Amino acid sequence: MAQRLLTFEIFRYNPASPEILPRLQEFHLEETQGMTLFIALNRLREEQDPSLMFDFVCRAAVCGSCAILINGRPGLACKTLTHDLPDKIVLMPLPVFKLVGDLSVDTGVWFRHLNERTEAWIHTDKIFDRQGPEDRMDNPLAHQIYEAERCIECGTCIAACATANMRADFLGAAGLNRIARFLIDPRDERSPRQVFEVVGTDEGVFGCVGLMACDDLCPMEIPLQAQLAHVRRKMALAALRKKK
Amino acid sequence: MELVQLASGLFLLGFLQFHLFAVSTIILGPAAFNADSAWLDEYYLSYLGIPLVILAIFVHGLVALRKAPWKFQEMQTYLQHSRRLAHLDTWAWLVQILTGMAVLVLAAIHIWSTLLTWPIEAAKSITRVQSGYFSLLLALLLVAEIHAMVGLYRILVKWSWIHRRKFTSYLVYATIFFVVLGVIALLVFFFRKV
Amino acid sequence: MKWTEAHLTDVLVIGAGLAGERVAIEAASHGHQVTILSLVPPRRSHSTAAQGGMQASLGNVAMGYGDNPDVHFADTVKGSDWGCDQEVARLFVEMAPIAVRQLSHWGVPWSRVVPGKRMLPDGTEVEELPEKAGLIAQRQFGGTARWRTCFAADGTGHVLQYAMDSVVVKLGVTVHDRTEALSLIHDGETCYGAVALSLRDGSLRPYLAKATVIATGGYGRIYGVSTNAVINEGTGMAIALDTGVVPLGNMEAVQFHPTGIVPAHILVTEGCRGDGGYLLDKDLHRFMPEYEPVKKEIASRDVVSRWMVHHIRRGFGVDSPYGPHLWLDIRHLGREHIWTNLREVATICKNFLGIDPVDSLIPVTPTQHYSMGGVRTNKDGAAYGLQGLFAAGEAACWDLHGFNRLGGNSLAETVVAGMVVGGKVADFARQQSMSFPFGLVTEAVRAQQERLDHLRRRAHGSEDVYQLRRRMEETLSDNVGIFRTGERLQEAVAILQDLHQRAGQIRLRSSGLGPNPELFAALRLPGMLKLALCISQGALQRTESRGSHYREDFPRRDDDNWLKRTLAYWPQGADLPKLEYEPVNITELPPGDRGYGGMPIAGD
Numbered sequence A: 001m002a003q004r005l006l007t008f009e010i011f012r013y014n015p016a017s018p019e020i021l022p023r024l025q026e027f028h029l030e031e032t033q034g035m036t037l038f039i040a041l042n043r044l045r046e047e048q049d050p051s052l053m054f055d056f057v058c059r060a061a062v063c064g065s066c067a068i069l070i071n072g073r074p075g076l077a078c079k080t081l082t083h084d085l086p087d088k089i090v091l092m093p094l095p096v097f098k099l100v101g102d103l104s105v106d107t108g109v110w111f112r113h114l115n116e117r118t119e120a121w122i123h124t125d126k127i128f129d130r131q132g133p134e135d136r137m138d139n140p141l142a143h144q145i146y147e148a149e150r151c152i153e154c155g156t157c158i159a160a161c162a163t164a165n166m167r168a169d170f171l172g173a174a175g176l177n178r179i180a181r182f183l184i185d186p187r188d189e190r191s192p193r194q195v196f197e198v199v200g201t202d203e204g205v206f207g208c209v210g211l212m213a214c215d216d217l218c219p220m221e222i223p224l225q226a227q228l229a230h231v232r233r234k235m236a237l238a239a240l241r242k243k244k
Numbered sequence B: 001m002e003l004v005q006l007a008s009g010l011f012l013l014g015f016l017q018f019h020l021f022a023v024s025t026i027i028l029g030p031a032a033f034n035a036d037s038a039w040l041d042e043y044y045l046s047y048l049g050i051p052l053v054i055l056a057i058f059v060h061g062l063v064a065l066r067k068a069p070w071k072f073q074e075m076q077t078y079l080q081h082s083r084r085l086a087h088l089d090t091w092a093w094l095v096q097i098l099t100g101m102a103v104l105v106l107a108a109i110h111i112w113s114t115l116l117t118w119p120i121e122a123a124k125s126i127t128r129v130q131s132g133y134f135s136l137l138l139a140l141l142l143v144a145e146i147h148a149m150v151g152l153y154r155i156l157v158k159w160s161w162i163h164r165r166k167f168t169s170y171l172v173y174a175t176i177f178f179v180v181l182g183v184i185a186l187l188v189f190f191f192r193k194v
Numbered sequence C: 001m002k003w004t005e006a007h008l009t010d011v012l013v014i015g016a017g018l019a020g021e022r023v024a025i026e027a028a029s030h031g032h033q034v035t036i037l038s039l040v041p042p043r044r045s046h047s048t049a050a051q052g053g054m055q056a057s058l059g060n061v062a063m064g065y066g067d068n069p070d071v072h073f074a075d076t077v078k079g080s081d082w083g084c085d086q087e088v089a090r091l092f093v094e095m096a097p098i099a100v101r102q103l104s105h106w107g108v109p110w111s112r113v114v115p116g117k118r119m120l121p122d123g124t125e126v127e128e129l130p131e132k133a134g135l136i137a138q139r140q141f142g143g144t145a146r147w148r149t150c151f152a153a154d155g156t157g158h159v160l161q162y163a164m165d166s167v168v169v170k171l172g173v174t175v176h177d178r179t180e181a182l183s184l185i186h187d188g189e190t191c192y193g194a195v196a197l198s199l200r201d202g203s204l205r206p207y208l209a210k211a212t213v214i215a216t217g218g219y220g221r222i223y224g225v226s227t228n229a230v231i232n233e234g235t236g237m238a239i240a241l242d243t244g245v246v247p248l249g250n251m252e253a254v255q256f257h258p259t260g261i262v263p264a265h266i267l268v269t270e271g272c273r274g275d276g277g278y279l280l281d282k283d284l285h286r287f288m289p290e291y292e293p294v295k296k297e298i299a300s301r302d303v304v305s306r307w308m309v310h311h312i313r314r315g316f317g318v319d320s321p322y323g324p325h326l327w328l329d330i331r332h333l334g335r336e337h338i339w340t341n342l343r344e345v346a347t348i349c350k351n352f353l354g355i356d357p358v359d360s361l362i363p364v365t366p367t368q369h370y371s372m373g374g375v376r377t378n379k380d381g382a383a384y385g386l387q388g389l390f391a392a393g394e395a396a397c398w399d400l401h402g403f404n405r406l407g408g409n410s411l412a413e414t415v416v417a418g419m420v421v422g423g424k425v426a427d428f429a430r431q432q433s434m435s436f437p438f439g440l441v442t443e444a445v446r447a448q449q450e451r452l453d454h455l456r457r458r459a460h461g462s463e464d465v466y467q468l469r470r471r472m473e474e475t476l477s478d479n480v481g482i483f484r485t486g487e488r489l490q491e492a493v494a495i496l497q498d499l500h501q502r503a504g505q506i507r508l509r510s511s512g513l514g515p516n517p518e519l520f521a522a523l524r525l526p527g528m529l530k531l532a533l534c535i536s537q538g539a540l541q542r543t544e545s546r547g548s549h550y551r552e553d554f555p556r557r558d559d560d561n562w563l564k565r566t567l568a569y570w571p572q573g574a575d576l577p578k579l580e581y582e583p584v585n586i587t588e589l590p591p592g593d594r595g596y597g598g599m600p601i602a603g604d
């Protein structure tokens, strides 16, 4: 197999040097076998431009640090093989989130804020008993919670969603999925009514117009369509009950 | 709000399909068509139904469009985003909004012109269609059907338990079926002698 | 330095992994104001990558009936090859079940017991009793007498970290992410906090606290080839070492995990073997029973890794462009089991190897994985040498693991240590009043600013940071790996000393302004090299084999001379660590046979 010469066009901007305007910079790199964007970007940094900014942590698609726009579509850079991409690869930082520099964006602060807004923790009056056994739970239910809990807060679904791009305060699929996770967990004693106060709005679940880019692009393959529909039904019911 | 949108959307959807069947009775001949119309009048359904439909369009339009990207800035973000993403469902939403607006305009003309020559009779309809309304109705048929089916798709996506890959193809078939039915009816209007 | 920029807090926790967050929660719930620093948002910490599970002797599953803290204790001590502190181990095994249950209370979706009969891959039939239905389930891990590892599918670390962080968010604990501690502020007796660098804009800021906790995780990345995240560069240990008065314990004890995939070096969990997976060689022959007739694939990690390399050396490795490897076979576990309980493994195989482990073999080789060594603390988590400095988690040498950590004991350690040390930190902070020697703080910030300015000026030197770093990684991987000899270690020390000296001559190729990765790498490298030297020098001096430390020239454990812990100090301006030794605390279980790994592998 003849080796390809890849052309990268990478978004560059360093807030510490604002006189240099945002631009696309071109790089070239020989493709190697099994090359991922993790490998490619690190080689570019080490061999060609040591100031290139991007984020990786786990490089194994479990931590959610490395989402960027790859030829326009958001995805995890660490698990994207150059093999699956054309000769020319355009890399941009995720929209919606605050730019740190080049490909690096601040997802951490955004998600912390999301978790505060949705109060994403177990609300319970029970006091933990250090001596007693644990409360029981059915294994299928535990799996169901796990399914929703698998979200790695990568921001792909936020960047992919036109609504989230237009409305800064929209919770996005990740936020709604987080709600679903706590709705199905019996340990969280919040009633659907209480949850409704938080998400029964146009910034919450009713802001979603069903574009499904989130569902198509979530790297964890969380069934976001189903999770969103679940929350929407629960919230509609809560709204109807409230009126009565 | 969302529920109003769901309800109005569903109602209009029901109406459109019913309406289409009703109009399609022309295929069976003018008599059937007139009978239909008369039957509806008799039970006051028209008198109740027509304002209701108009109202529903109004409400639905208002409610549904609150989410459209009104500000120029938003529109720009949206278009830029869609182009970048090259994602079918995201484009479909744009289609939904545009067809929705087209429906608003076209349906308004259409309803107005129909009501001018009350009551509805096959003969009048045939003249109207032949006197230039053909293309307007064809356009309306297309946009309304596309809008309605994309709308139905969206409803299923947003509310139902079923995974969307399972029902997408059915919806495409249904759209084709209704459009074909509508076109045949229109052609009948067009070629029938008064 | 402007004083208005100083950040004051009761407790400063450096590191937002499981250990750091658990400490923070404990301290915050005692009413202290807590600030956490982290290189990355907490939920991206490396703890989230842990797959397999967390040990606690609940005894809920059939193969775990009769388990209790005593059994867990014995397993841990044997696993450590008698290198651990037995008082700490006792405390740990008693608390682990409480930790697991509390996590359940906080929302962790532990996998649960499903009653009924079921056939294990080796043909034994087990029956889960109905009265245990719905309790937390456990799986088998290496080196344990009973099934004891609690899990949530195989995303255990992820769900633990998310639950932990949800409590942090709930309590409103301040978190400054993208912030790196560069040095500790101290006067040789007391620690007053840390000087930290913003990875958002490259600015410095002092953080002042009554108590400071290092919970910065492991240093795997100094090996280059490692299962660890790219942020695991050991900087937390390095800043403690830099004080000159705080020692690092047992740095030569480096764990290699048997199943890193080739070539991406991503870990597939021990749960694969625990759940019944086999290791195969190039002839698809299952070789472990020959070496370890009893424990087979699930002897402790040090032992399995050694046999694997040994087997490869005998010529049974599978050749590949990336060097020889072996196969991990989990096909017989079946699709359903793999795609539920080993789901992340399946996903990793799909993403990085392009295979489905349901019908394909997984290429694996032992890979650097865990640091048993770290900031030496007493059983309260207080660091040796400085008042007000604590450490917990992988960054610490609390000494639960001695010379080899058991799988599943590390997650458990982070949480249990977090509870224990957090409590002690809270007590300490309560007795302390806020007071800071201003001159000391100004001087500490100035020293770091000077380093930054020096690098940004780009006036001197010619060394490239990435090249030096690569050389360090190769040296450690080649010379300080699973099998070690005096000669190779001597060579490593010489190379690393040279690199350390050259690291003072780094010249940046880029401007170093803003969030500049080259600048950050240059700031970290000297500390990483110091750790590398502590490891190599410690290994060179320890002329015996114990746990993961294996000397081909001294293949046996030597309790007469080496039943002791290494303490590495780095005196100001030195070019090598100063090694001291302290006795190991043995309270219950005198040194004996581990029951596996008995056969020394020498002379081939």
Ligand SMILES: Cc1cc2nc3c(=O)[nH]c(=O)nc-3n(C[C@H](O)[C@H](O)[C@H](O)COP(=O)(O)OP(=O)(O)OC[C@H]3O[C@@H](n4cnc5c(N)ncnc54)[C@H](O)[C@@H]3O)c2cc1C
Binding pocket: C014, C015, C016, C017, C018, C019, C020, C037, C038, C039, C040, C042, C045, C046, C047, C048, C049, C050, C051, C052, C053, C054, C055, C156, C157, C179, C180, C181, C182, C215, C216, C217, C218, C227, C228, C229, C231, C232, C234, C235, C236, C267, C269, C369, C370, C392, C393, C394, C395, C407, C408, C409, C410, C411, C412, C414
């Ligand atoms: C792939 C893999 C799988 C594993 N699986 C298991 C398992 O199944 N069971 C088990 O028991 N153990 C497992 N382990 C081990 C276990 O996950 C770790 O030992 C444990 O999570 C370490 O937690 P920690 O809190 O000490 O550190 P980490 O989770 O590594 O957190 C370190 C924190 O410190 C921060 N930090 C580092 N340096 C600085 C600095 N200078 N300034 C500011 N902040 C800093 C980082 O940002 C991070 O937040 C696994 C490890 C790996 C690599």
Ligand code: HEM
Binding pocket: B016, B019, B020, B023, B024, B049, B050, B053, B054, B103, B107, B110, B111, B114, B115, B120, B124, B125, B126, B128, B129, B133, B137, B140, B141, B142, B144, B181, B182, B183, B185, B186
């Ligand atoms: C509520 C008042 C309405 C009345 C009384 C009405 C009546 C009619 C009549 C009589 C016709 C036959 C053609 C003609 O006479 O011009 C017709 C055709 C048509 N109408 Fe309506 N209509 C109404 C509303 C709507 C709305 C809201 C839509 C669109 C959403 C619509 C879409 C159509 C279409 C597409 C056709 C052509 C059907 C074909 O293909 O044969 N109508 N309508």
Ligand code: HEM
Binding pocket: A209, B005, B006, B009, B010, B011, B012, B013, B014, B016, B057, B058, B060, B061, B064, B065, B067, B068, B096, B097, B099, B100, B101, B103, B104, B105, B144, B147, B148, B150, B151, B152, B154, B155
């Ligand atoms: C007045 C003209 C109309 C306009 C401006 C309009 C606009 C819209 C818009 C923007 C949406 C998308 C809203 C969202 O997804 O949140 C929508 C949805 C929908 N529309 Fe219309 N529409 C019009 C007429 C009609 C008519 C006549 C029908 C019936 C045939 C119809 C059926 C639907 C349906 C079924 C939906 C999906 C409802 C939902 O998402 O809950 N619309 N419309």
Ligand code: SF4
Binding pocket: A150, A151, A152, A153, A154, A155, A156, A157, A158, A173, A174, A177, A217, A218, A219, A220, A221, A222
């Ligand atoms: S839901 Fe999926 S796409 Fe969205 S943040 Fe979570 S993992 Fe990423």
Ligand code: F3S
Binding pocket: A160, A161, A162, A163, A164, A172, A173, A207, A208, A209, A210, A211, A212, A213, A214, A215, A228
């Ligand atoms: S893409 Fe956006 S609009 Fe809804 S379905 Fe997903 S959140």
Ligand code: FES
Binding pocket: A055, A056, A057, A058, A059, A060, A061, A062, A063, A064, A065, A066, A067, A076, A077, A078, A079
């Ligand atoms: S680096 Fe962790 S998901 Fe890509």
